[in-house]
Amino acid sequence: MGSDEFLPLFETRRAKGRVLYRLLVVSVFVGICLIWIHRVSHIPRKGEDGRWGWIGLLGAELWFGLYWLLTQAHRWNPVYRCTFKDRLSQRHEKDLPKVDIFVCTADPVIEPPVMVINTILSVMAYDYPPEKLSVYLSDDGGSDLTYYALREASHFAKHWLPFCKKFKVEPRSPAAYFNSSDDPLDANQSKELVLIKKLYEEMESRIENETKLGRIPEEAHSKHTGFSQWDSYSSQRDHATILQIIIDGRDTNATDKDGFVLPTLVYLAREKRPQHHHNFKAGAMNALIRVSSEISNAPIILNVDCDMYSNNSYSVRDALCFFMDEEKGHEVAFVQFPQNFKNVTRNDLYDAFLRVSSELEFHGLDGCGGPLYTGTGCFHRRDILCGRKFSKEYKGDWRSVKDIKREESVLEFEEKLKGLASSTYDKNTQWGKEMGLLYGCPVEDVITGLSIQCRGWKSVYFNPLRNAFLGVAPNTLPDILVQHKRWSEGDLQIFFSRYSPAWYAYGKINLVLQMGYSAYCLWAPNSLATLYYSVIPSLYLLRGIPLFPQNSSPWFIPFAYVITAKHICGLAEFLWCGGTILGWWNSQRMWLYKRTSSYLFAFMDTILKLLGFAESGFVISAKIADQDVSQRYEKEIMEFGTSTPMFTILSTLALINLVCFVEVLIEALMGKGIMRVYETMSLQFVLCGILVLINLPLYQALFLRKDKGKLPSSIAAKSIVLALFACVGFTLLY
Ligand SMILES: O=c1ccn([C@@H]2O[C@H](COP(=O)(O)OP(=O)(O)O[C@H]3O[C@H](CO)[C@@H](O)[C@H](O)[C@H]3O)[C@@H](O)[C@H]2O)c(=O)[nH]1
Numbered sequence: 233m234g235s236d237e238f239l240p241l242f243e244t245r246r247a248k249g250r251v252l253y254r255l256l257v258v259s260v261f262v263g264i265c266l267i268w269i270h271r272v273s274h275i276p277r278k279g280e281d282g283r284w285g286w287i288g289l290l291g292a293e294l295w296f297g298l299y300w301l302l303t304q305a306h307r308w309n310p311v312y313r314c315t316f317k318d319r320l321s322q323r324h325e326k327d328l329p330k331v332d333i334f335v336c337t338a339d340p341v342i343e344p345p346v347m348v349i350n351t352i353l354s355v356m357a358y359d360y361p362p363e364k365l366s367v368y369l370s371d372d373g374g375s376d377l378t379y380y381a382l383r384e385a386s387h388f389a390k391h392w393l394p395f396c397k398k399f400k401v402e403p404r405s406p407a408a409y410f411n412s413s414d415d416p417l418d419a420n421q422s423k424e425l426v427l428i429k430k431l432y433e434e435m436e437s438r439i440e441n442e443t444k445l446g447r448i449p450e451e452a453h454s455k456h457t458g459f460s461q462w463d464s465y466s467s468q469r470d471h472a473t474i475l476q477i478i479i480d481g482r483d484t485n486a487t488d489k490d491g492f493v494l495p496t497l498v499y500l501a502r503e504k505r506p507q508h509h510h511n512f513k514a515g516a517m518n519a520l521i522r523v524s525s526e527i528s529n530a531p532i533i534l535n536v537d538c539d540m541y542s543n544n545s546y547s548v549r550d551a552l553c554f555f556m557d558e559e560k561g562h563e564v565a566f567v568q569f570p571q572n573f574k575n576v577t578r579n580d581l582y583d584a585f586l587r588v589s590s591e592l593e594f595h596g597l598d599g600c601g602g603p604l605y606t607g608t609g610c611f612h613r614r615d616i617l618c619g620r621k622f623s624k625e626y627k628g629d630w631r632s633v634k635d636i637k638r639e640e641s642v643l644e645f646e647e648k649l650k651g652l653a654s655s656t657y658d659k660n661t662q663w664g665k666e667m668g669l670l671y672g673c674p675v676e677d678v679i680t681g682l683s684i685q686c687r688g689w690k691s692v693y694f695n696p697l698r699n700a701f702l703g704v705a706p707n708t709l710p711d712i713l714v715q716h717k718r719w720s721e722g723d724l725q726i727f728f729s730r731y732s733p734a735w736y737a738y739g740k741i742n743l744v745l746q747m748g749y750s751a752y753c754l755w756a757p758n759s760l761a762t763l764y765y766s767v768i769p770s771l772y773l774l775r776g777i778p779l780f781p782q783n784s785s786p787w788f789i790p791f792a793y794v795i796t797a798k799h800i801c802g803l804a805e806f807l808w809c810g811g812t813i814l815g816w817w818n819s820q821r822m823w824l825y826k827r828t829s830s831y832l833f834a835f836m837d838t839i840l841k842l843l844g845f846a847e848s849g850f851v852i853s854a855k856i857a858d859q860d861v862s863q864r865y866e867k868e869i870m871e872f873g874t875s876t877p878m879f880t881i882l883s884t885l886a887l888i889n890l891v892c893f894v895e896v897l898i899e900a901l902m903g904k905g906i907m908r909v910y911e912t913m914s915l916q917f918v919l920c921g922i923l924v925l926i927n928l929p930l931y932q933a934l935f936l937r938k939d940k941g942k943l944p945s946s947i948a949a950k951s952i953v954l955a956l957f958a959c960v961g962f963t964l965l966y
């Protein structure tokens with residue numbers, strides 16, 4: 233203690249040198265206004281060619297312009313944070329708060345137990361007093377295989393944790409550590425490494441064998457307790473609560489091989505019954521909040537998905553620097569770390585990294601009230617997550633949290649707690665409404681974070697140099713499109729929900745943050761304007777009707793300027809965030825594909841849901857892939873493979889543009905002359921040409937590829953018919 237008592241535990245810096253950027257934004261906005269003016273003042277008269285096409289473009293451009301404003305507002309003022317962990321330990325090492333870590337898994341096939349336990353081991357091994365850590369696994373798959381793996385992990389932890397501490401290894405997911413080619417080791421460490429690696433591989437092969445067999449051998453039943461809980465189990469969707477305190481923090485015998493205490497480890501599969509809605513991950517998290525409140529009741533909760541291991545053993549301490557800061561800590565409800573991915577290839581074919589979001593946009597949101605809660609890699613205060621409203625007097629009262637007394641045996645205790653995870657526990661209660669994670673939305677995380685911020689709290693975005701968490705991003709096109717459908721659908725539901733960032737949040741959070749939330753929540757409606765823009769101008773091109781100003785007109789300038797400036801700025805941002813040029817090009821393709829498929833379906837489903845015709849689900853993202861799929865992924869070849877209506881739309885659009893482009897090119901070369909097309913319709917022609925260029929991988933997948941990742945021939949047939957129908961129909965009927 234002493235003189236540094238009042239030094240802050242974290243620091244916030246505003247980004248410098250934004251002048252150029254701001255000038256650019258203002259100039260682009262002027263350009264957009266000029267485009268609007270031109271559109272409104274030049275609408276073709278009744279009976280003139282192109283009237284409806286023109287009016288539609290006016291609508292699309294109005295939307296794009298306004299939406300662009302939403303996306304720019306928070307970019308104005310990004311902030312960057314840094315923490316002082318040494319001050320934290322000087323001042324608080326003795327009274328560090330307890331931390332509960334919640335890991336969610338939902339299906340032993342999609343989310344292999346070996347992956348799950350690597351995540352578990354990585355968080356058990358945090359650089360933090362183990363008696364203060366408790367790790368909970370929620371298994372919505374209710375799988376004895378996952379349970380078996382967790383049991384195995386608890387034994388392996390006795391060797392792994394001391395190894396990590398002794399050699400300060402990073403990362404602390406064993407699989408990731410053994411795969412990383414880190415610095416050369418000293419003799420002692422390499423000797424121990426060989427031993428621990430062998431232990432790990434033996435465990436891994438036991439678990440994988442069991443997984444392959446699909447059942448637990450008799451021998452394991454006798455070795456580990458708890459399997460009897462599966463005796464009454466009938467299916468993933470129909471079983472009683474299964475709860476096991478695998479490592480009990482109070483048990484003085486529960487130590488690692490060097491005699492040090494281990495973190496508490498708990499397995500929970502909440503009760504599932506087909507007649508009750510289980511509310512997906514939100515339901516799982518709330519069951520964990522309740523159960524953990526009786527076991528460890530830590531004031532801080534970390535939530536990680538099972539596909540995202542801790543890559544930085546200091547993250548708990550980083551997060552605490554925000555919560556425990558004497559001056560500003562009491563305002564902070566949650567600390568969100570970026571979602572980074574370890575399986576993304578160099579040019580990020582599917583733009584899965586969401587680079588610009590995590591390196592720029594979230595810093596911007598942090599500058600005006602705090603980032604969204606994105607479901608994983610996020611530290612919460614328990615009482616705020618459970619509904620506490622903001623008050624200036626609030627102080628994090630972790631030091632007063634008393635140990636829970638427990639008289640009964642572990643077995644009796646577990647029995648007592650099971651009721652907290654029953655499938656009817658939260659019916660007609662405030663759970664899912666005011667308490668815990670909110671129900672009824674496929675992006676439970678974003679809506680929960682928003683509701684917390686609307687209660688007056690702030691959040692913090694912390695993006696450390698060494699990534700805090702590394703996860704698995706979907707690695708096929710259908711997977712990523714389905715994931716984005718879930719996200720955009722959930723986000724749009726938020727927009728129309730009682731927590732809408734547009735009206736409910738008004739006056740409760742910063743206006744810029746309101747705009748930022750709205751930009752995310754309005755992903756889905758973008759589909760309409762994008763669809764229009766990517767089809768109609770091309771079809772009009774086919775008919776020779778211009779919809780944009782001629783080159784010689786002064787109105788040409790704002791169009792050319794806005795398009796160029798916006799894209800150059802986008803490219804610069806992308807590169808600045810660590811991407812490559814090809815990566816940017818790929819992200820442009822994904823921009824188009826997501827908008828014309830995922831967002832379109834999300835939009836339609838949201839409307840159906842609002843009208844009461846549909847229920848939204850939660851399709852769990854794939855975490856593993858066949859070998860040849862993975863090989864193509866490594867080579868950055870687009871993976872289509874399956875037949876989905878999304879692909880019919882994508883390839884129809886691509887073919888319409890191809891037909892229009894080729895047709896106009898032929899006409900220009902043979903008939904009218906290139907100069908005429910150039911003079912009257914250059915923008916339209918360039919637009920169509922870029923659409924063709926960006927779709928090159930799709931044409932390949934339609935016509936040239938032979939591998940399993942190509943577009944199925946049924947899709948090819950359907951889309952050829954549809955595209956011809958559209959082109960011929962438009963030329964004849966217009
Ligand atoms: O009924 C369910 C469904 C899912 N999960 C878990 O939820 C997590 C996220 O599921 P995943 O399929 O990996 O979806 P992602 O799109 O990768 O997840 C992002 O988006 C979700 C909201 O749509 C958030 O919940 C996640 O935290 C966020 O990482 C996983 O750990 C699942 O095990 C459950 O526990 N129960």
Ligand SMILES: [Mn+2]
Nearest residue numbers: 537539704853
């Ligand atoms: Mn995931």
